[in-house]
Amino acid sequence: MFYRTWNLIKKEFTQLFRDRLLAPLVILGPLSELLMIAWSSSQGIDHLPTAVLDLDNTNASRGLIVAMENTETFDPYFVDNLDHVTGDIESGRALAAWVIPRGFEARLLAADQASSPVQLVVDGSDVMSAQTAVATAGGLVASYGQSVAFQPVMAGAAQVPLDMSLRVWFNEEMKESNYMIPSELGFIAAAIVAMLASMAIAKERELGTLEQLMVTPLRSLELVIGKSVMAVSLGYVLYLLMLALVVFVFDVPMRGSLTLLMVLSFLYMLVELGWGLMISAVAKTQMQALLITIAVIMVTIIFSGYAFPVDTMPPFMQVISNIFPLKHWLTVFRGILLKGAGIQDFWQELLAILGLGIIIYTFTIILLRRNKLE
Amino acid sequence: MINWRRVLSVMRKEWWHITRDKMSFFLLIVSPMLILITFGYAFSIDITNVGIGIYDQDLSPLSRRYINQLHSTDALRLEAFPENMQDVDRLLMRGDVKAVVIIPRGFARDLQSGDTAAVQVIVDGTNPNTAGHAIQHIGAHTENFAAKQMEAQLRRAGYTASLEAPIDLRIRPWYNPSLRYTVSMIPALVGVVLAVPAMAASLALSREREWGTLEGLIATPIGRFELILGKLIPYVLTGMLSVPLCVLTAVYLYNVTFQGSFLLYMLLALLFLFATMSIAMLISVFIKSQQAAIMASMMIFLFSGFFMSGLLIPFALMGPLLQMEALLLPTTHFVIISRSIFVKGAGLTELRGFAIALLGIGILSFVLTSLMFKKKL
Numbered sequence: 001m002f003y004r005t006w007n008l009i010k011k012e013f014t015q016l017f018r019d020r021l022l023a024p025l026v027i028l029g030p031l032s033e034l035l036m037i038a039w040s041s042s043q044g045i046d047h048l049p050t051a052v053l054d055l056d057n058t059n060a061s062r063g064l065i066v067a068m069e070n071t072e073t074f075d076p077y078f079v080d081n082l083d084h085v086t087g088d089i090e091s092g093r094a095l096a097a098w099v100i101p102r103g104f105e106a107r108l109l110a111a112d113q114a115s116s117p118v119q120l121v122v123d124g125s126d127v128m129s130a131q132t133a134v135a136t137a138g139g140l141v142a143s144y145g146q147s148v149a150f151q152p153v154m155a156g157a158a159q160v161p162l163d164m165s166l167r168v169w170f171n172e173e174m175k176e177s178n179y180m181i182p183s184e185l186g187f188i189a190a191a192i193v194a195m196l197a198s199m200a201i202a203k204e205r206e207l208g209t210l211e212q213l214m215v216t217p218l219r220s221l222e223l224v225i226g227k228s229v230m231a232v233s234l235g236y237v238l239y240l241l242m243l244a245l246v247v248f249v250f251d252v253p254m255r256g257s258l259t260l261l262m263v264l265s266f267l268y269m270l271v272e273l274g275w276g277l278m279i280s281a282v283a284k285t286q287m288q289a290l291l292i293t294i295a296v297i298m299v300t301i302i303f304s305g306y307a308f309p310v311d312t313m314p315p316f317m318q319v320i321s322n323i324f325p326l327k328h329w330l331t332v333f334r335g336i337l338l339k340g341a342g343i344q345d346f347w348q349e350l351l352a353i354l355g356l357g358i359i360i361y362t363f364t365i366i367l368l369r370r371n372k373l374e
Numbered sequence: 375m376i377n378w379r380r381v382l383s384v385m386r387k388e389w390w391h392i393t394r395d396k397m398s399f400f401l402l403i404v405s406p407m408l409i410l411i412t413f414g415y416a417f418s419i420d421i422t423n424v425g426i427g428i429y430d431q432d433l434s435p436l437s438r439r440y441i442n443q444l445h446s447t448d449a450l451r452l453e454a455f456p457e458n459m460q461d462v463d464r465l466l467m468r469g470d471v472k473a474v475v476i477i478p479r480g481f482a483r484d485l486q487s488g489d490t491a492a493v494q495v496i497v498d499g500t501n502p503n504t505a506g507h508a509i510q511h512i513g514a515h516t517e518n519f520a521a522k523q524m525e526a527q528l529r530r531a532g533y534t535a536s537l538e539a540p541i542d543l544r545i546r547p548w549y550n551p552s553l554r555y556t557v558s559m560i561p562a563l564v565g566v567v568l569a570v571p572a573m574a575a576s577l578a579l580s581r582e583r584e585w586g587t588l589e590g591l592i593a594t595p596i597g598r599f600e601l602i603l604g605k606l607i608p609y610v611l612t613g614m615l616s617v618p619l620c621v622l623t624a625v626y627l628y629n630v631t632f633q634g635s636f637l638l639y640m641l642l643a644l645l646f647l648f649a650t651m652s653i654a655m656l657i658s659v660f661i662k663s664q665q666a667a668i669m670a671s672m673m674i675f676l677f678s679g680f681f682m683s684g685l686l687i688p689f690a691l692m693g694p695l696l697q698m699e700a701l702l703l704p705t706t707h708f709v710i711i712s713r714s715i716f717v718k719g720a721g722l723t724e725l726r727g728f729a730i731a732l733l734g735i736g737i738l739s740f741v742l743t744s745l746m747f748k749k750k751l
Contacts, residue, residue, distance in 0.1 A: 025661075126713075302412050311504075
């Protein structure tokens with residue numbers, strides 16, 4: 001039996017390397033996605049091109065513009081009339097615009113303390129930039145206004161009554177990339193394994209070569225194992241490559257045990273392989289396998305907390321999310337990487353993955369039995 | 375010269391091939407919608423109700439009032455009340471709470487005597503979005519609480535003037551008055567997901583080659599322009615079926631108002647699909663096997679579509695090199711078109727440049743494909 005399986009594995013690898021583009025592309029694809037995620041999550045939304053119409057042109061208004069420039073969120077340039085502001089926002093040349101009306105300083109310093117108005121226009125069609133602009137502007141205007149208007153009165157009158165000292169654990173600089181890159185890594189290797197496995201059997205079926213394999217003494221279990229070894233070894237090599245890249249190049253902290261991570265990720269990959277095999281039991285062509293895998297991956301992404309946290313979902317979705325192995329795996333994975341967690345911290349998640357693995361494989365075997373392989 | 379009868383027969387054959395397999399056909403048409411729903415959901419979810427823990431060492435009426443202030447809105451949920459630092463540690467490690475507020479002994483005394491009282495906040499930074507939310511809201515509540523204490527102090531010191539904010543910031547968000555994420559993200563996302571059917575098109579020539587049926591085609595008198603055109607058109611038509619589905623999903627599921635002209639949208643989507651499908655054909659000519667073709671088209675359409683197209687990072691903020699690369703992607707142009715028509719109600723005059731770019735990319739890749747395709751095995 002081992003001999004037969006071994007021969008099939010050799011055939012798979014011969015086929016893999018004969019296609020000179022496949023192996024490089026399988027490795028290049030996920031790597032490129034990882035690079036793009038790393039780039040886009042480290043790219044802050046800042047230096048927004050900002051039109052400034054300063055109708056006041058006083059010390060106070062210039063002070064506000066300097067304070068605005070110092071936040072690095074805005075890259076101000078001056079315009080001299082309102083039409084210019086409107087035109088620039090419409091055409092997308094400016095993502096935000098400030099209008100400081102005449103009499104800004106006079107009203108700010110006047111004794112009656114009526115508020116001095118300032119207008120901020122943002123392009124709401126690009127909501128990422130708009131939100132950043134609005135959030136920064138609020139704090140900026142409040143603190144600038146206080147420093148100009150209240151300072152003289154408050155000097156010595158009172159001190160800050162409550163001080164909040166903040167400490168961030170695990171991801172001290174709150175880098176988006178430290179969250180997104182591990183998610184991506186935890187997810188993509190598994191997705192590749194599932195896709196490779198599902199397409200491998202579908203390919204034989206589509207090309208009619210499965211028939212030839214069926215007339216050999218090879219049994220279907222051996223066939224499935226042979227195909228799986230190829231998918232898993234390619235996926236695992238890819239995974240280790242990306243892990244090295246993540247830790248050494250992108251400086252994502254690796255605080256837990258590397259050995260533990262490597263062993264657990266291998267086991268997790270085997271569970272996800274089950275998905276691929278299940279799809280291969282139903283898909284008749286490679287295109288079908290591809291499209292079903294995409295559908296499965298999309299549903300998994302919704303529920304797994306890959307892109308947005310599970311605990312902010314509606315309660316019934318939180319319950320459903322438990323049937324996706326990726327959800328538990330991401331907790332384990334982020335725990336080991338960022339928190340240095342050990343088995344005592346996440347044994348429940350491991351049990352859940354194991355249980356789900358057993359269920360997935362049971363279904364896979366039933367489906368493979370029923371649909372046979374012909 | 376192109377013989378349209380031959381093109382038509384290739385088209386018929388390819389169309390039959392796409393529709394014969396009912397399941398693939400169905401999945402092909404709904405897959406953009408499925409991805410739209412998935413990621414649209416990710417963009418429409420609001421972070422609320424973040425669980426926090428409170429370690430109150432002071433246990434005074436004033437500290438209780440501060441705690442009440444913390445959960446006066448539904449932004450934060452009081453999840454646990456640890457009683458020692460080990461508990462705090464364990465809660466954060468397990469991820470049961472995202473932040474812990476520690477109110478030290480002497481909190482009330484310091485506040486009342488006019489000294490600065492200190493609270494400590496420990497945040498789990500693993501997910502910067504939730505962490506940011508927790509920090510922002512704990513900070514706002516704390517500031518609010520402090521402001522009330524401050525006012526009391528100022529009044530005690532005999533200060534009588536108004537304490538209103540000195541500058542009144544009036545925010546005017548154009549096109550999207552309440553700055554909803556979905557209004558801006560969903561239309562852009564429609565632009566990205568409509569590139570997905572191109573992934574299936576990239577299999578068109580590789581499949582014939584894998585099956586050995588390319589040989590049969592080569593033996594016929596059909597010209598290479600005719601063959602590629604005949605393969606291209608059915609996929610573009612299939613893609614066009616997805617466009618209204620996606621627009622309807624955006625409008626009815628995510629409540630995004632469609633401001634512009636639907637006819638113009640369909641027209642420009644046609645150009646976009648022509649451009650993406652032509653690129654898919656180009657991939658198909660270069661790459662011999664279906665599996666490899668899938669990987670390549672995933673990189674170009676799915677990954678680059680998400681990250682380089684201006685969906686997440688505004689085009690204006692990219693470096694010049696990345697901008698050049700982004701301009702070669704049809705998705706970049708269509709994301710802008712989709713946003714402009716959906717949100718701003720833009721017409722053809724504003725979008726002329728992008729339409730020409732799409733047409734250019736499409737024709738260029740189509741001609742390249744036809745030239746690269748040798749009628750050889």
